[in-house]
Amino acid sequence: MTKSNFEVLRAGINTTYQDLGRNNLYQIGIPFSGAMDKRNYLLSNNLVGNKNNTPVIEFAYQGPLLKLNGERTCLAITGDVNFNILKKNSKIEKGNCYQTYCLEDGDQIDILSTNKSVYGYLAASGGFEVELFWNSCSTNTKAKIGANNGEKLKEGDSIKILKSEKTYQLKKLNYFNTKIEQIRVIKGTNYDYFSDDGKKNFLEKKFTVSKLTDRMGMRLEGSKIENIIDTNIRSEGLIKGVIQVPADGNPIIMLSDHGTIGGYPKIGVVISADYDKLVQLQPGSIIKFKEVSLFEAENLHKIYSMETQSILNQIR
Amino acid sequence: MIKNISNLGDAALYCDFGNEVNKEINSKVINYFKNIKEKNISGVTNIAPSYNKLIITFDLDITNFEKLKKEIKNMDLKSYNNDKNKLIKIPVCCDDEFALDINRLEDKLKISKDQILKNFFAKEYFCYMTGFIAGMPFLGNLDEKIRLKRLETPRVKVPKGSVGLTEKFCNIYTFESPGGWNIIGNTPLKIFNKSNDLNPALVNPGDTVSFFKINRKEYNNWNDQK
Numbered sequence: 001m002t003k004s005n006f007e008v009l010r011a012g013i014n015t016t017y018q019d020l021g022r023n024n025l026y027q028i029g030i031p032f033s034g035a036m037d038k039r040n041y042l043l044s045n046n047l048v049g050n051k052n053n054t055p056v057i058e059f060a061y062q063g064p065l066l067k068l069n070g071e072r073t074c075l076a077i078t079g080d081v082n083f084n085i086l087k088k089n090s091k092i093e094k095g096n097c098y099q100t101y102c103l104e105d106g107d108q109i110d111i112l113s114t115n116k117s118v119y120g121y122l123a124a125s126g127g128f129e130v131e132l133f134w135n136s137c138s139t140n141t142k143a144k145i146g147a148n149n150g151e152k153l154k155e156g157d158s159i160k161i162l163k164s165e166k167t168y169q170l171k172k173l174n175y176f177n178t179k180i181e182q183i184r185v186i187k188g189t190n191y192d193y194f195s196d197d198g199k200k201n202f203l204e205k206k207f208t209v210s211k212l213t214d215r216m217g218m219r220l221e222g223s224k225i226e227n228i229i230d231t232n233i234r235s236e237g238l239i240k241g242v243i244q245v246p247a248d249g250n251p252i253i254m255l256s257d258h259g260t261i262g263g264y265p266k267i268g269v270v271i272s273a274d275y276d277k278l279v280q281l282q283p284g285s286i287i288k289f290k291e292v293s294l295f296e297a298e299n300l301h302k303i304y305s306m307e308t309q310s311i312l313n314q315i316r
Numbered sequence: 317m318i319k320n321i322s323n324l325g326d327a328a329l330y331c332d333f334g335n336e337v338n339k340e341i342n343s344k345v346i347n348y349f350k351n352i353k354e355k356n357i358s359g360v361t362n363i364a365p366s367y368n369k370l371i372i373t374f375d376l377d378i379t380n381f382e383k384l385k386k387e388i389k390n391m392d393l394k395s396y397n398n399d400k401n402k403l404i405k406i407p408v409c410c411d412d413e414f415a416l417d418i419n420r421l422e423d424k425l426k427i428s429k430d431q432i433l434k435n436f437f438a439k440e441y442f443c444y445m446t447g448f449i450a451g452m453p454f455l456g457n458l459d460e461k462i463r464l465k466r467l468e469t470p471r472v473k474v475p476k477g478s479v480g481l482t483e484k485f486c487n488i489y490t491f492e493s494p495g496g497w498n499i500i501g502n503t504p505l506k507i508f509n510k511s512n513d514l515n516p517a518l519v520n521p522g523d524t525v526s527f528f529k530i531n532r533k534e535y536n537n538w539n540d541q542k
Contacts, residue, residue: 021410027521028446189330236371237364237365242325297325297326302325305376
C-alpha cells in the first residue's frame with residue numbers, strides 16, 4: 001500500500017522514471033534506455049538502502065520541485081546537483097549530494113540545477129510505485145514506453161512512494177564526480193570509409209558538444225570528417241556509444257534511447273568505461289577522442305567497475 | 317555461415333553475413349538470431365538482426381568478446397521451421413491526405429499514380445527486420461518500377477500509420493517519427509502494441525506481409541468493427 005507521495009510542483013526540464021533499463025528487445029526496435037549515468041544511479045539507490053534495480057527519478061539541467069504528502073521519507077540525491085530542502089516551518093537547508101535526508105509531511109525538495117553536468121538522480125527509500133514494461137520502468141519518451149505512459153513528469157503529477165521495509169539510517173558518502181575531456185574509443189566497423197584527413201580530424205581535433213543532444217544522441221561539431229566511400233551503409237543495428245558520421249561530416253554519438261537501426265557509417269565506439277562521464281557533458285563542452293585497443297578497453301572497464309564497487313562498499 | 321565476426325566497441329559482436337540483401341542471407345541472420353535467443357547464452361543482453369548483419373551486445377562484467385565469439389562460432393545450429401512465420405494482411409488507405417509523396421513518385425518515376433499503387437498492392441513482402449522505432453517493419457522487395465530514394469530532406473514528423481517506400485523496401489511508421497521514406501498511404505491497423513508483453517510487434521522478421529486497399533470510410537471505421 002502506498003501512503004505517501006511527492007506532488008510535482010515544478011517538473012523540471014526532462015524528469016523521468018529510470019532504472020537499469022530493458023534487455024533483449026532490439027529485434028523489435030526497443031533500446032536499453034535506463035539511467036544515463038549508471039554509477040550515480042546505483043549510488044542513489046544504495047544510499048537509501050534500495051536494491052540496485054529500484055526505480056529512481058532522473059532529471060536533467062533543472063530538476064523538479066517536489067512536496068511530500070504523507071509519512072516520513074528518506075531520500076538521496078546524486079550527481080553534481082544544487083538543491084534545497086524546504087522545511088514546513090519555512091527553514092531552508094542547503095542540500096549536499098551523496099547524503100541522505102529525511103523529509104516530513106509538507107516538506108519540499110527543490111532541485112535547482114545540475115552544476116556543469118547534465119543528469120542527477122533522486123532515490124527514495126522504498127522506491128516508487130510505477131508500472132513496468134518488459135520488467136523495467138525506464139521511460140523512453142520517443143516510443144512512449146515506460147512508467148507514466150512513457151511521458152516526462154509534469155506539474156501536478158503524483159509520485160507514489162512505496163513504504164520502506166528497512167529501518168533507516170542516515171548516511172553520507174565522500175565522493176566527487178570528475179569530468180573528462182578525453183573520450184576513449186575503439187575504431188568502428190566503417191573506419192576505412194573516411195579519408196586520411198578525416199580520420200586525423202577524428203582522433204586529433206577537438207569537438208564541441210552541440211545543443212542538439214538528448215537521451216537519444218549527442219551531436220558534435222568541429223572539423224568535418226570526410227567520407228570517401230559512401231555516406232550511407234545498408235541499415236543495420238546500432239548500440240549505445242556508436243559514433244555515426246552522416247554526410248555532413250559531423251559525428252553523432254548514440255546514447256541510451258537511440259533508434260535501434262541506422263544507416264550511417266560507424267567511425268568509432270565509445271568504450272564502456274567512459275560512457276557515464278560522456279553523458280554528463282553539457283552542450284558547449286569540448287572533447288577529444290583517443291583510440292584504444294579492445295584489450296585496453298576491457299581493462300579500463302574492469303578498473304571502472306572495481307572503482308564503482310569500492311564506492312558502493314563505503315556505503316554498506 | 318557467418319562470414320566474419322568482429323568487435324563493435326568493447327561490448328558487442330558484429331556478425332557479417334555478406335554484402336548482399338536477399339531473403340536467403342536474411343533467413344540465415346534470422347536463424348542465428350533465433351538460435352542465440354533460445355540458447356540463453358550467459359552475458360548476452362541484446363541481439364539485433366538486420367538485412368545481412370547481426371549485432372550481439374553483452375555484459376562486460378560477465379563475458380567478453382573472445383569468449384562469446386568462440387561460443388557463437390562453435391554453436392550447434394538448429395533449423396527453425398519457417399511454417400511458424402505468419403502471413404499478415406494490412407489495410408491501407410491511399411487517399412490524397414495520406415499519400416503524402418504520391419505526386420513525387422509520379423514525377424520521378426514517370427508512371428501513373430494508379431500504376432504505382434497497382435504494383436505496390438500486387439506483391440507479397442518479406443519482413444527482413446524490425447526496428448529504428450519500436451515495431452517498424454522493413455519489408456521487401458518492391459517492384460523494380462516503383463523504387464525511389466529517400467526524400468532529400470527528411471520530414472520532421474511522419475504521421476503514425478504511414479506506409480512508406482524507399483529503394484527496394486517499404487515500411488510502416490508505428491509512431492509519429494522523423495523520417496525520409498516516400499509516403500503512399502496510411503493504415504488504421506495497430507502495428508505495435510506496448511501492452512502486449514509477449515508479441516508487441518504485429519510483424520516480425522521472417523513474416524510475410526500483403527497490403528490491401530481500403531477507402532476512407534473503411535479506414536475511419538476500421539477499429540470500431542473489431
